[in-house]
Structures are given as structure tokens and as C-alpha cells.
Amino acid sequence: MxxxxxxASSVAWxxxxxxxxxxMDNLYFLHVLIIAGIFIVAAMSLNLLLxxxxxxxxxxxxxxxxxxxxxxxxxxxFEIHVLDVPITLAPKPVWFSMLVAVTFAxxxxxxxxxxxxxVRGAYFVIVSVSFAExxxxxxxxxxxxxxxxxxxxxxxFLKFWFPGIGDVDILGKVPNYYLVLGVAIVTYVIIRRLxxxxxxxxxxxxRENEPLATSxxxxxxxxxxxxxxxxxxxxxxxGAVYAHxxxxxxxxxxxxxxxxxxxxxxxxGGKGTLAGPIVGGLIFGILxxxxxxxxxxxxxxxxxYGVLMILIVYFLPDGIVPAVRDAWKRWTGRTGAPPxxxxxxxxxxxxxx
Amino acid sequence: MDQLLQHALNAMxxxxxxxxxxIGLTLIFGIMRVVNFxxxxxxxxxxxxxxxxxxxxxANFIVSLVLAVVLGVMLGALIEIVLLRRLxxxxxxxxxxxxxxxGIAMQNSEQLVWSGVAKSINSPFPSAPLVMxxxxxxxxxxxxxxxxxxxxxxxxxxxxxxxxxxxxxxxxQDREAAALMGVRIDRVHTATFALxxxxxxxxxxxxxxxxxxYPTIGDLASLKAFAIVxxxxxxxxxxxxxxxxxxxxxxxxxxxxxxxxxxxxxxFLLIIVILLVKPTGLFARKERIG
Amino acid sequence: xxxxxxxxxxxxxxxxxxxxxxxxxxxxxxxxIRFGGLTAVEDMTFEVRxxxxxxxxxxxxxxxxxxxxxxxxxxxxxxxxxxxxxxxLVGLKPxxxxxxxxxxxxxxxxxxxxxxxxDNVMVGLHRRAKQHPLAIMLGLPGVRRDEARLRDLAWEIxxxxxxxxxxxxxxxxxxxxxLRLLEVxxxxxxxxxxxxxxxxxxxxNPAETGAFMAxxxxxxxxxxxxxxxxxxxxxxxxxxxxIVCLNQGRIIADGPPxxxxxxxxxxxxxxxxxxxxxxx
Numbered sequence: 050m051x052x053x054x055x056x057a058s059s060v061a062w063x064x065x066x067x068x069x070x071x072x073m074d075n076l077y078f079l080h081v082l083i084i085a086g087i088f089i090v091a092a093m094s095l096n097l098l099l100x101x102x103x104x105x106x107x108x109x110x111x112x113x114x115x116x117x118x119x120x121x122x123x124x125x126x127f128e129i130h131v132l133d134v135p136i137t138l139a140p141k142p143v144w145f146s147m148l149v150a151v152t153f154a155x156x157x158x159x160x161x162x163x164x165x166x167x168v169r170g171a172y173f174v175i176v177s178v179s180f181a182e183x184x185x186x187x188x189x190x191x192x193x194x195x196x197x198x199x200x201x202x203x204x205x206f207l208k209f210w211f212p213g214i215g216d217v218d219i220l221g222k223v224p225n226y227y228l229v230l231g232v233a234i235v236t237y238v239i240i241r242r243l244x245x246x247x248x249x250x251x252x253x254x255x256r257e258n259e260p261l262a263t264s265x266x267x268x269x270x271x272x273x274x275x276x277x278x279x280x281x282x283x284x285x286x287x288g289a290v291y292a293h294x295x296x297x298x299x300x301x302x303x304x305x306x307x308x309x310x311x312x313x314x315x316x317x318g319g320k321g322t323l324a325g326p327i328v329g330g331l332i333f334g335i336l337x338x339x340x341x342x343x344x345x346x347x348x349x350x351x352x353x354y355g356v357l358m359i360l361i362v363y364f365l366p367d368g369i370v371p372a373v374r375d376a377w378k379r380w381t382g383r384t385g386a387p388p389x390x391x392x393x394x395x396x397x398x399x400x401x402x
Numbered sequence: 403m404d405q406l407l408q409h410a411l412n413a414m415x416x417x418x419x420x421x422x423x424x425i426g427l428t429l430i431f432g433i434m435r436v437v438n439f440x441x442x443x444x445x446x447x448x449x450x451x452x453x454x455x456x457x458x459x460x461a462n463f464i465v466s467l468v469l470a471v472v473l474g475v476m477l478g479a480l481i482e483i484v485l486l487r488r489l490x491x492x493x494x495x496x497x498x499x500x501x502x503x504x505g506i507a508m509q510n511s512e513q514l515v516w517s518g519v520a521k522s523i524n525s526p527f528p529s530a531p532l533v534m535x536x537x538x539x540x541x542x543x544x545x546x547x548x549x550x551x552x553x554x555x556x557x558x559x560x561x562x563x564x565x566x567x568x569x570x571x572x573x574x575q576d577r578e579a580a581a582l583m584g585v586r587i588d589r590v591h592t593a594t595f596a597l598x599x600x601x602x603x604x605x606x607x608x609x610x611x612x613x614x615x616y617p618t619i620g621d622l623a624s625l626k627a628f629a630i631v632x633x634x635x636x637x638x639x640x641x642x643x644x645x646x647x648x649x650x651x652x653x654x655x656x657x658x659x660x661x662x663x664x665x666x667x668x669x670f671l672l673i674i675v676i677l678l679v680k681p682t683g684l685f686a687r688k689e690r691i692g
Numbered sequence: 693x694x695x696x697x698x699x700x701x702x703x704x705x706x707x708x709x710x711x712x713x714x715x716x717x718x719x720x721x722x723x724x725i726r727f728g729g730l731t732a733v734e735d736m737t738f739e740v741r742x743x744x745x746x747x748x749x750x751x752x753x754x755x756x757x758x759x760x761x762x763x764x765x766x767x768x769x770x771x772x773x774x775x776x777x778x779x780x781l782v783g784l785k786p787x788x789x790x791x792x793x794x795x796x797x798x799x800x801x802x803x804x805x806x807x808x809x810x811d812n813v814m815v816g817l818h819r820r821a822k823q824h825p826l827a828i829m830l831g832l833p834g835v836r837r838d839e840a841r842l843r844d845l846a847w848e849i850x851x852x853x854x855x856x857x858x859x860x861x862x863x864x865x866x867x868x869x870x871l872r873l874l875e876v877x878x879x880x881x882x883x884x885x886x887x888x889x890x891x892x893x894x895x896x897n898p899a900e901t902g903a904f905m906a907x908x909x910x911x912x913x914x915x916x917x918x919x920x921x922x923x924x925x926x927x928x929x930x931x932x933x934x935i936v937c938l939n940q941g942r943i944i945a946d947g948p949p950x951x952x953x954x955x956x957x958x959x960x961x962x963x964x965x966x967x968x969x970x971x972x
Contacts, residue, residue: 105495107502164678170494171437171636175628176677179670182625190663239829246828246835247821247842254815257804264764264798265882266790266819275825305621309502316499351510358503359485362496 066230070223079222085334086229087291090236092314092326094283097240099312100321101249102276103256108161108177109284110308111184112154116285117292117302118188118195120150121204124293129193143207147289154285155278162277163270178305185303200299207293225294232290236283241323243279252276256321306351313358319368328369404536405658413654414647415543418550419605421646423623424630425557425639426601432637433574433594435494439501440481441602442624443508448474448603449610449619450512453521456611463526467549467607474603475596482595487588505624513617520616546608553604554643557597561639566593574637602627622666629669633676648672714741717886717917718763718794723772725758732758734941736772740886745908745918747928749952750938751961756921757799759938760890763919764796765789776886790819793885797875797892799921803863804878810859812874813846816881820845846881853877853907869900876907886917893924905931929953937961 070079095109123146128137141149165176188195195201207219207228219228243249251272254262263269292298310333318329333354340350365372423445430438448470455466485504489497527541561567572580573590581587606623613619630649634641649669657665718740725733733755740746748756761767763774765786774781781789804812821842823835850856853873858866866874872892879887893901901924908931911918922928928935928949935952937945939961945952952958 103495105498164674167677171431171498172632172677174437174498175632176673178625179629179673183667183670183674186664186667190661190667238831242828242831242835243825246839247818247823248825248828250811250815251818253807254804254818257806258802260766260786261798261802261804261878262815263786264790264796265816265878266787266795267815268785268787279825279829306506309506312499312502346514348510348514352507352514355503355505355507355510358506359500362499362503363488366496 063234067227070226076222079226081335081338083222083225083229083294085330086226086233087287087294088310088314088334089327089330090229090233090287090290091284092311092318092330093233093236093240094280094287095311096315096320096326097243097252097276097280097283099315100319100325101244101256102252102273104273104276105174105312106177106277106280107174107305107308107312108179108181109280109311110303110305111177111181112158112281112284113288113291113307114181114184114188114300114303115157116150116154116288117298118201118288119153119285120146120289121201121292121298122146122194123149124205125201125203127194140205143205143293144209147207147286147293150289151282151286154288155282157285158277158279158281159274161281162274178308181303181305181308185300188300188303195300198299200297201292202297204292204296204298206296219293225290229290229294232286236286237323237327239279239283244323248272248275253321309358310354313354313361316368317357317361317365319370319372322368322370325368325370408537409654409658410651411537411539412543413651415539415547416654417647417650418547418554419608419646420626420630420650421554421643422550422601422605422608423627424634424642424646424649425554426598426605427627428631428634428637428639428642429570429594429601430598431631432639433570434486434591435497436486436501436595437494437498438595438598439498439505439624440508441598441627442620442622443505443512444474444477444599444602444620445606445623445627446509446512446615446617446620447477448606449523449615450516450521450606451603452607452610453516453523453615456523457521463611467604470607471600471604474606475600477603478599479592479596481599482592486591486595490587490591505620509617509620512620516615516617518617520614522614523611525611542611546612549604549608553601557601558639560597566590570594626666626669629673632673714743716740717742717777718919719773719775720759720763721773721775723759723762723774724770725755725762725767726770731941733762736938736941736943738936738943738946740917740919741934743912743915743917744933745912745920745931747920747922747932747935748938749922749925749928749935750944753940754938755941756938757890760796760888760919760921763789764794764888790882793883794888795879795882795884795886796888797879797890799890799894801868801871801875803871803874805864806862808860808862809855809866809874809877810843810846810850812863813849813877813881814842816849816878817842817845819882849877849880852880852910854903869896869903872896872900872904873907876911880911880916884916886919887911888919888921890921891923892920893922893927901927 069082073079091109091113094112095106098104098106098109120143123138123141124143126138126140128135130136161177161180165173189197191197192199208216209219209228210216217224219225244253251262251267252275254265254267255269255272259269288302291302314329314333315326316329317325317332318327319325336353337350340353345353361368423441427438427441430436430441451470451473452466455461455469456463461469481504485500486497489500525542525545527545529540531538531540532544561570569580569585569590570593572583572585573587573594577587580590602623606619626649630645631642633645633648634643649672652668652672653665656668716739720739721737723733723736724731736755736759738746748759750756758767762769763781765781765784765788769782772782776789776792776794779792781792781794784792804815807815822838827835847856847859850859853876855870855873855877858870863871863874872895876889876892893904896904905927908918920928920932932949934947935945935949936943937952937955937958939957944957944961945955947955
């Protein structure tokens with residue numbers, strides 16, 4: 050029953066989002082949604098680490114930026130000199146570049162996971178922050194490769210081949226809107242599948258009780274690294290989509306403030322819930338535009354973010370989604386409600402007492 | 403060789419201030435188990451207070467320095483009482499998130515008040531450097547180093563010799579036992595955060611006249627402080643002192659022999675290497691937190 | 693064997709008692725554990741035979757839990773060897789030891805608090821799941837079938853421990869006795885051939901303890917060897933085939949319950965203490 054309801058509401062939501070550009074002719078609002086959507090993908094990927102494994106990664110923007118730079122550079126081509134040996138890469142198709150970006154970001158995730166999960170807690174946080182800062186400084190200083198602060202310009206856009214239609218240019222708002230929507234749905238599905246599987250249960254088990262998890266044979270490092278790799282690859286995908294949408298990438302994509310934005314999205318929506326990053330991402334994707342409507346300075350916007358973050362930790366520590374779910378449960382007065390979101394597994398009807 | 407000597411001298415002088423920054427952060431972590439993301443912002447606050455007193459009000463340099471530190475101490479106490487006291491016993495991630503939120507709010511407030519334009523602070527010392535053979539150093543930097551050394555020594559004395567220091571050490575060892583023995587944990591926490599923040603503000607006020615002041619200096623200061631503290635082992639004061647000097651040497655050598663652009667990357671590379679080799683830091687006494 | 697304290701539990705122990713010539717499952721030889729200058733376990737040697745229930749007893753601080761932790765990889769042995777079914781366990785990580793079929797419970801109640809009872813057991817089934825990460829992300833049908841199979845297994849285990857009715861509750865809402873049953877359910881899910889129980893009935897009321905002893909009997913019928921640490925003497929005497937008594941890190945007695953009960957050293961070190969206190 051509840052399964053049917055959730056399926057119906059998913060269909061309704063996707064239908065609403067798919068048809069949105071047909072009746073929404075405000076291109077600026079579409080742009081806001083695209084950017085929000087890219088951030089939502091990044092936030093969903095962060096949630097896998099932050100929400101499900103319980104590791105606070107504060108360097109997540111590094112994977113986003115690595116994805117953006119890798120995809121841009123691969124599609125633009127480059128020539129660099131390492132110890133005076135020239136290394137040249139001819140421009141590659143954008144779809145291929147995006148694949149390279151996802152793979153490369155995943156590899157970076159693997160590396161970071163391997164070295165830093167020896168340590169936990171505060172150490173992991175600091176390693177992740179440091180990693181992001183190193184990537185930013187590389188992007189800023191390796192002029193030959195990245196153009197440094199001059200930014201990578203004229204990044205080509207994605208061309209997509211559809212059966213029966215042929216090549217479609219993913220250029221401008223509407224095609225990019227659909228691209229982002231598609232990527233977001235794929236990301237959601239991947240994370241949902243992971244979370245409701247052996248792998249996801251292992252991650253949640255590590256968050257809940259690590260000694261007990263290892264006692265039943267769960268290899269801690271293996272599943273933390275898996276989470277980091279998937280999380281980094283998906284963040285890299287978001288970065289690649291971003292690069293080929295805005296078509297200019299500079300070292301500012303690595304700023305700490307963007308990691309913070311993702312973290313705020315996840316904890317506001319509800320960490321460790323599937324819907325949390327989406328709710329949080331929509332709120333903090335659209336809030337800047339609302340504030341801009343009131344001619345609020347960007348500094349003030351960030352102050353508002355900072356204060357909101359504190360207030361949420363104090364008053365809504367689990368985030369909006371769990372709070373709403375609890376309220377809904379109380380309101381409908383159901384008992385024996387469906388299992389909590391993180392590991393919700395359907396119970397066979399005949400097994401109910 | 404002369405060049406190396408010059409780098410070493412520069413590093414020595416920078417290291418003193420870095421040590422201040424690191425000791426402040428490691429005290430707060432060791433005693434309160436708080437990963438303090440406002441640390442760099444208090445550093446920036448110290449630098450801006452110095453700018454305000456020296457350049458806008460025209461106060462005496464030394465008096466301005468003292469005032470900046472005192473205000474830093476008060477700011478630290480305020481943060482602890484308003485934001486952290488109610489989170490006593492919360493897990494480390496929770497307090498960290500609150501500190502990140504506070505850090506962002508503080509940094510952007512600074513930007514709002516002082517604008518994004520970099521400010522420089524004049525120092526009253528002669529501009530001609532002191533030349534010693536092949537190496538030279540500015541009088542301002544010498545002054546900064548001297549003050550940093552005095553402050554480090556004062557901090558050690560405070561922790562080793564005073565009643566407050568004893569309470570702080572007891573809390574660091576075992577909070578519950580300390581509370582049972584009559585240590586007032588609330589006071590210790592407020593004092594610790596105030597002291598740590600005072601040291602950060604001092605570092606900012608000292609380095610402000612050496613470099614320039616702009617709103618995002620706090621980001622880098624926070625990150626460097628983390629690097630120093632990781633180097634020395636979270637919670638270790640001697641470790642943070644040595645870590646400050648090591649980071650300064652790495653930066654100077656990196657800037658001198660690799661590329662000045664990568665100066666700030668050295669610390670983070672160092673963190674990654676250290677954690678590969680010895681995850682508990684170089685000088686950790688207590689076990690790392692889980 | 694007949695001299696156990698309660699007739700009903702004697703019957704329990706007798707159900708599947710292996711002969712003395714049963715193969716050695718776990719061999720602990722010369723195990724020493726030191727923390728800094730403190731010796732927790734000194735030169736400990738004992739064997740657990742296939743299919744038996746062996747209890748480690750001894751006063752607090754005798755080194756029982758330390759030995760448990762060393763066998764399951766949670767602390768490092770300073771010296772000595774631990775061999776299970778021919779495989780050395782020293783130096784392995786807890787999860788690798790679990791792969792050998794050696795699974796433990798914890799002295800302090802330890803479950804996955806935020807998860808439902810059913811999901812707690814599902815986590816425990818980790819070793820039995822066959823799901824490659826790529827297959828999971830691609831949503832291959834094999835993964836769905838595997839999940840269904842695991843869920844059936846989880847229900848079966850809940851039936852065994854008697855928690856079926858609570859399956860959908862969050863673990864935190866269980867009573868103390870139920871939590872201890874859930875711990876065993878999680879451990880059983882990991883398909884142990886040797887199950888180590890660390891004070892499983894401490895804090896239980898007599899009815900709960902009785903139910904637990906019955907559960908232990910059901911576990912035995914599955915051919916699972918059990919190593920037990922417990923303070924409840926009635927329980928220990930009732931369920932054990934053999935008892936090893938520790939004092940101050942050393943083994944002072946090793947034998948069937950009847951022999952242990954009459955061993956003068958044991959009475960002095962452990963039982964005696966209690967009797968004296970009870971009578972005085």
C-alpha cells in the first residue's frame with residue numbers, strides 16, 4: 050500500500066519536473082533550477098558519505114571541481130610539459146570527456162579513501178579539507194594546464210545522439226534542464242539501490258556501531274572506500290555537467306564555501322535520508338534568488354546560511370525530512386509504521402503478525 | 403647557502419606566529435573536543451582590530467596589539483558561552499557544524515564591515531632591515547617574533563604553573579574525574595576557548611602588519627592551524643609549537659625552491675604525508691579520537 | 693555431568709554433548725595479553741572442542757573479556773597463538789576472523805540502535821549476501837533475488853530467537869531482554885561455527901535467563917560450538933559441557949561442571965568468595 054503511494058508520488062513528481070519547461074517560459078528561473086539540480090546531485094553524493102557512513106567529508110567540492118576540470122580539459126585538449134617532455138591531448142568528444150571525468154574523480158575518491166580512512170573523526174575532516182585546498186591551489190597555479198585564474202573558456206557543449214532524432218545539442222537552458230534532471234534521477238536511483246543493499250547496510254552499520262559491524266564480518270575500510278569512490282564519481286559527474294553548461298571553469302569551483310553549501314543542503318534536508326538532499330538542495334538552491342529579490346548582499350546571504358546552519362543543528366538536528374515524517378506519523382496516528390528510511394525494507398505481507 | 407639561511411630565518415620568524423595559532427587550536431581541541439572552524443576568523447578579527455586601532459584611530463602600536471588580543475579573548479569567551487555551552491556532550495560532528503556556521507557568519511560579517519579590499523597596517527619600526535652578514539630581517543618581523551615567543555612562554559607558564567592551568571590539564575586527562583574533583587568544567591571550557599581565541603587574535607594582530615589584511619585570510623589561517631595541529635598530534639601543545647615551526651619551514655622552502663604559488667599547499671601535502679606515515683601525528687601522547 | 697544445579701538445565705546440556713574425543717575447534721596456546729605494564733591474561737592455554745559449550749568463568753578482572761577480545765581480534769595478543777580449525781587467528785582483523793566463522797557478542801549491549809529489528813539481522817547477514825557493488829548499482833535482478841533470500845533468512849533467525857513480533861520496531865524500543873536476544877540474532881545471522889557470548893544473561897530476570905538457556909539449546913542443535921563468559925553460575929553450570937576457571941589471568945581449573953564445583957581452588961578463588969559473602 051505505502052509502496053504504491055510512494056510509487057505514485059514519484060511518478061507525479063517526475064511528470065511535473067519533465068513537463069515543467071513546457072509551461073515555464075522564465076528562462077532565468079530555469080537556470081536557477083539547473084544550478085540547484087547540479088548542487089542537488091553533488092549533495093546527494095555527499096549524503097552517501099555524510100549521511101550513510103557518518104563520515105563528515107568537508108572536501109567534497111574537490112571531486113566536483115576535479116570533474117569539472119577533467120571534463121573541460123579532456124574536451125578542450127591541452128599540451129603540457131612535464132620535465133620538458135611535452136604531453137599533448139587532442140580534444141575528445143564531450144560524452145567521452147564526461148566519462149573520463151567521472152572515472153578520474155572516482156579514482157581520486159579511491160585514493161583519498163585509502164589514505165584517510167586509517168583515521169576517522171576530526172582527522173578525516175581535516176584531511177578532506179586539505180585535499181580540497183590542494184586541488185584549488187593546483188588549479189590556480191598550474192597555468193599551463195588550467196590557465197589558472199584566467200579560467201578555461203569556450204568549453205564545448207555536449208552533443209547527445211537520440212535514436213530517430215539524431216544529434217541534439219545540449220546547449221542553452223531547456224536541453225540542459227533535461228540533462229540535469231536525467232543525471233539527478235540516475236544519481237538518486239544509484240544511491241537508493243546502494244542504500245537498500247548489502248553495501249548500503251554495511252555503510253549504515255559502520256555509522257551505527259562499528260565494532261558490532263566488524264564482528265559480523267563487515268570490512269570497514271572496503272565499504273568506506275566504496276562509499277567514497279561512488280560519492281566522488283557522482284560529484285565529478287555533477288562537476289562535468291556544470292562545466293559543459295556554464296562553459297567556463299575557474300579555480301573558484303574549489304572554494305570551501307561550496308562544500309559548506311552542500312553540507313548545509315544535506316543536514317537541512319535530513320542526512321541519511323534519500324529525500325533529504327533534494328529538499329535541502331531545492332531550499333538552498335532557490336533561497337539565494339529569493340534573497341537577491343530583496344536586494345540582499347551576497348555577504349548577508351552567507352551570514353544567513355551560517356546562522357541557519359547553527360539553528361538547524363540546535364533545533365532540527367535530524368533535518369526536515371525526518372521531522373516531517375515524524376509529524377506525519379503522529380498526525381495519521383499510525384502505529385507499526387514502515388521501517389525508518391535509511392534501510393527501509395518491505396516486509397512480506399504474510400510475515401506480519 | 404646564504405639563500406637557505408635567509409629562508410631558515412624567515413621560517414623561524416613566521417614559525418613563532420604559526421605556533422601561536424596552532425597552540426590555540428590544539429588547546430581547544432584537546433580540552434573541549436571541538437574542531438574549531440572559527441579559529442581563522444578570530445585570527446582575521448585580531449588583524450582587523452589592529453587595523454582599526456592603528457590606522458583608523460591612530461593608537462599606539464603596542465597598545466593596539468594588547469587591545470586586539472583582549473578583544474580576541476572576549477570574542478572567544480562569547481562564542482563559547484553563546485554557542486558551545488549548550489552543546490556540551492554533543493558529538494564532535496555537531497559542534498563542528500555549529501563552528502562552521504559561525505565561521506561563515508563571522509567571515510562574511512568582516513567582509514560586510516571592512517569590504518573586500520585588502521588593508522595594510524603601518525608599523526612604527528624602521529623600514530630599513532637589520533642586516534646580519536648575508537641575511538637580513540625587517541625590524542617589524544623581529545618584533546613579531548619576540549612577542550610570539552613571549553606569548554608562547556606565557557601560555558606554557560599559564561598551563562604549567564597556575565590553578566587554571568592545572569584545571570585545564572585535569573580536564574584534558576579525564577573530564578569526568580576532573581569534574582568529580584571539583585573542577586568547574588564550564589569555567590575551564592570558557593577559559594580555554596577564550597585563551598585559544600586570544601592566541602589566534604594575537605597571531606592575526608602580529609601578522610597583519612607583516613602582510614595585508616583581507617576578509618578571507620581566516621580560511622587559510624584555519625587550515626594552516628589544522629595542519630599544524632595534525633602535525634603535532636591533536637591536543638599536544640609541544641607538538642603544536644614544533645608543528646608551527648615545521649610548517650613555516652616547509653612553506654619557506656616550498657616557496658623558495660618549488661614555486662611561490664604552492665607555498666600554501668605545502669602544509670596540506672605535509673598533512674597527507676604525515677597521516678600516511680604516522681596517523682597520530684608526530685608528537686601525540688594520547689590516543690587519537692575515534 | 694549429572695551434578696548440575698538444576699535438572700531442567702542438565703537436560704539442556706545433555707542434548708548434544710560431544711564426547712571427549714571430539715575434534716578440537718579452537719586452540720588457545722600460551723596466550724598473554726599485556727596493556728602497558730598491566731598483565732590481563734598470563735600464559736592461557738585451553739581448547740574448545742567441536743560442538744561443545746565451554747564456559748570461561750572467574751572473578752571480575754580475571755581476564756575473560758580480554759581473552760574474548762584477543763580471540764576475536766579486538767585487541768592484540770602480546771604472545772601466544774590462537775588457532776581455529778587449523779587457521780591462525782592472531783593478527784587478523786575482527787572482520788577476517790568472522791570470515792572464519794568465529795562470531796561474538798559484546799558484554800555491553802550492542803545493537804544497531806537506529807535500525808529496525810529486521811534490519812539489524814539483515815546487517816548481520818552480510819557474510820551470506822552475494823551482491824557485487826556494480827550489480828547493485830545496475831539494479832540487476834540477481835540482487836533483488838538475493839535480497840528476498842536474505843529477508844527469508846532474517847525471518848527464520850527472528851523465529852529462532854523469538855523476536856518475529858518485534859521485527860518492525862526500532863531497536864531502541866526493545867526491552868533489555870529483547871535487546872540481548874537481538875544481539876544473539878545478529879551474531880547468528882553471521883553464520884558462526886563458533887559463537888562467543890560475553891555475559892549474555894547479565895541483567896536478565898530469571899524468566900528471561902530461562903528463555904535464553906532454551907535458546908542456547910536450540911543453537912546447539914544447529915551444531916554451533918559455543919564459548920561462554922558468564923557470571924550467572926546457575927546458567928553456567930546448567931548449559932556447559934566443560935568449564936575453564938580463570939583467576940588473575942591464569943587458568944586454575946579446567947573440567948566438567950561437577951568437577952569445577954568441587955575444585956577447592958575454584959571455591960576459594962571464586963565460588964567461595966560468594967558463598968562466604970552469602971552466608972556471612
